[in-house]
Amino acid sequence: MKEMNLKYFIFYSIFWSINQTKCQVAKCDYSYQNYWSTGYKTTNTSYYTCYLDTRQANYNEKLIQIDGKHEIGHSDDDVKWIGNNKLKTFSSIICQKFPNLKVVQITDAELDSIEEDSLFNCNNLDHLLMHKNKIRELPEYILIKNSKLTLLRLYSNQLTTVPENFLLYQKNLEDLDLNDNQIEFLPGNIFRSLQKLELLYLYKNKLRSINPEWFVNLQNLKWLRLDGNQISDIPSKCFAALRNLEKLWIYENRIKSLKSDNFDGLQNLNILNLNDNEIFDLPVDVFASLKSLDGLSLNNNKLTTIHSDSFKSVHNKFTSIYVGDNLINAIDEKLIDDISTLFHFNMTNNICSQLYLKTRNQLKSMLKECFNNYQPRHQHQSQISRPFHHQLIASTSNICGRSSTGQGNIIGGSTISRGSFPWITALVKPTGDFFCGGTLVSNRKVLTAAHCIQDKHTTTATTASEIIVQLGVYDLKRTIEIGRIPYAVETVNVHSSWNTLSEPYDYDIAVLVLDTEVTFNKFIQPICMPNLNIVSIKTGIVVGFGKSEDTTKVHENIPKMLETPIHSNEDCFFHEYRLVKLSSKRTFCGGTGTGIGVCRGDSGGGLIVNDGGAYYLRGIVSSSLIGGPHGCDVDTYSVYTDVTKYIDWINGISTSRF
Incomplete structure (x- = not known):
């Protein structure tokens, strides 16, 4: 994401100093969500004034019918950010009045229509956020004058398609989110101009097929989400143009079979999630072109066997296979031997139902117990034959951050198994x-x-x-x-x-x-304390008993797991300026902002990262905004205490009784 410019933000009534730039604040009110908000730069170049207009409710009601006569109290040319959550119609008057807008945010509103020329005068627009509204139709040429746009969020509306030329002039767009609509069809050349696009979210729609033409010009795409649709087939060489794609989610669809060339060209892909489909077989060499694949998840399909030939050429980085909840009763004995880097192997709830997450030698030992025809290599036999309980970590051991059992559905999933996170x-x-x-x-x-x-x-x-x-x-x-x-x-x-x-x-x-020392075993083990090497890791895992959105319970009985991106404070505030109030230089943000996040019951738990096969504590679940049906606003990021800032303090706490 581009570096944040603080003048585009609306902050609460606190003083915040970043990069030696102060933000002086005018009058603000906690009911800011119900009012029109604008941000502008003052004439004093040393300071940025963050302004929140808190008029009475009748002022807000008038804004539903924009008439261009309302006074903001400063120069229109200085307005950079504008937002409202009560608009029903977005008209051209807004950009006529504020031509230098950088950010337009009309979210969680009643917006159901957009005028064709409403953005024509906003030539400097960088971010357009109109998610969580009732938009059914997009004017085809509404963005014709907005070629500087880098972020466009239209998720959680009522769109059934996107016009062919809607994105024609968006050559700088980096982030496009169309998830949670009712999209059934997209024109083949809809994304033809998006050469800089990095993130494309099309999940939770009604797409029945994938058109390879969508991806022809998306050479810089890194994340692609197609999950939660009704896709039944993946065309041959469908993703061949996406040579920089790193993560691909196609779970919760209706795919019955794969072709050997389905993933050709994806040499940089490291995560592939095909959970919750109807796949019954894996063709030979189906993953052969995935030279960088690290994790593959095929949980809850109809697989009956796994052949080692399906994983040729993926051996350099391949560490994780998840095939739980299938019908597997046989595994090619060469699979584990051929993939020297394989560490996680999850086969829960199959005909041969055991959970595999050991070191490579322990993993093969478990396979021998399950499949009588499997014979491990001779040179490993002495290590394999050791009973597992002899390998439990002693209380004086320096080993940390290692799991003795399986991790369940770690790629895009939520459930974990007993002992998978023993800390x-x-x-x-x-x-x-x-x-x-x-x-x-x-x-x-x-x-x-x-x-x-x-x-x-x-x-x-x-x-x-x-x-x-x-x-x-x-x-x-x-x-x-x-x-x-x-x-x-x-x-x-x-x-x-x-x-x-x-x-x-x-x-x-x-x-x-x-009050007493802990004796470690496979269910109880410590996590590693963080070091400076892990700070650069941008994806973590949160495991906790936090409540789910579909329950009225205060917390869950079984811990759940969430994979979450880690964000800097700058990116955090750009995503949601209200988080300034909860943050400091000793915190960071995490989350997807897409309806999945931490909630009540997760507080105090850890955000962990994996480095070289060991897990390290990166943060502690601290706070989030209030919202949603159960008090958790999971459409925004959450704030975590940065444990790396407290190492000396933690080490300085004595455990001596004298």
């Missing part, structure tokens, strides 16, 4: 009531969020005697389960700079010191 903890009250998550980082220390111990606007903190740390926990509704061990807390250490009365969730971190 997750549940903080419960003596009554057994769950209240927060945590992460085991040593044989005595558990990290969690400070607000789990002492919430905002309170003066009383939870004491050690009021907390029980459940390690090895998997199912909260059970009082006893295999692998679970409760630990009492000796000391509670909330960061001394945690301020319950200030608005930003700064210093939202706490360390619980357990």
Whole structure:
């Protein structure tokens, strides 16, 4: 994403300093969502003034019928950002009044129509956000004067198609989101001008087929989502032009078979998700051109066998195969031997139902138990024959961040298996009531969020005697389960700079010191503490008991997993300026902003990243905006405490009793 220019943002009434640029704030109100908002640069070049117009409700109602007569109180030429969530019609008056607009955001509104010439005067427009409205039809040439546009979001509307020339002049567009509409058809040359496009989201529509012509000019595309449609077939060499594609999601469709040349040309693809289709066989060499493939997910299809020939030429980086919930009763014995890098192999809920996530030698041992005709190589036999319980990590071991069991559907999925993330903890009250998550980082220390111990606007903190740390926990509704061990807390250490009365969730971190040392086993193991090498990793995993959107429960009983992008504060605020209020220099953002994210019950849990096969704690679930039917605004990013900023503080907390 392009670097953020702060003058395009509307901030809350706080002082924020980035790159030595101050933002002085005029009057603001928490009811900002119901009002017209504009941002402008002042005449003093050293300062950027962020302005939020909070007129009375009748002012807002008049704006539904834009008449161009409302006074903003400053020069129209200085307005760079404009937004409203009450408009029903978007007319040309807006761009006539504010010709230098950079960002137009009309979201979560009643917008159902757009005038053909409404954007003709906004020649400098960079971001256009009109998602979550009721738009049924797009004027074909509405963007003819907006060639500088880099981001276009039209998701969650009622579109059934997109006009052939709608994107004809968008040669600078980088991010296009059309998900969650009712699109049944797209013209073959609809994307012909989008040579710079990197992200294309077409999921959750009604597409029945894929047209290879869509992708002919998308040489820079990196992410493509086609999941949640009604696609029944992938044409030959469909994606051949997408030589820079890194991630491809086609799950939750109706695909019955694959062709050997379906993925030709995708030499940079590292993630391929084909879950929840009806695929019954994998042709020989079907993945042969995927030289960079790291993870493949084929869960919940109709596969009966897996041939090693299907994975020729993918051996350099290939680490993960997920084929759970199929009909597999046989595996080519050469599969594991030929793919030397394979580490994750998930076959849960098949005819031969065991979960495979071991080291390569342990993995082959499990295969021998399941398939009698499999014989591992002789040189590995002495290592394989060792009973697994002898390989559990001792309490004095320096090993961390390793999982002893499978990880379930990690590619685009949500469920996990018992022990797959053995460092997750549940903080419960003596009554057994769950209240927060945590992460085991040593044989005595558990990290969690400070607000789990002492919430905002309170003066009383939870004491050690009021907390029980459940390690090895998997199912909260059970009082006893295999692998679970409760630990009492000796000391509670909330960061001394945690301020319950200030608005930003700064210093939202706490360390619980357990009263006895933990004995590690395959269900209980510590995660690695972060180092500077992992800061550059831009994708993490959150595992927690947070509530799902389709339930009224306060939290889930079984932990769920979410793969989430990691964002800088700059990108975070550009996505949603309200997050400034929750952030600091010791936080970062994570999320997709597409209706999937952390929720109640996830607080205090960890965001982890994988580096070289080991998992490291990158952040702690801290805060998010309130919204949605269950109090979680998962259409925006969430804020995480940056653990890398607290290493010395964590190490300085003593576990000595004397």
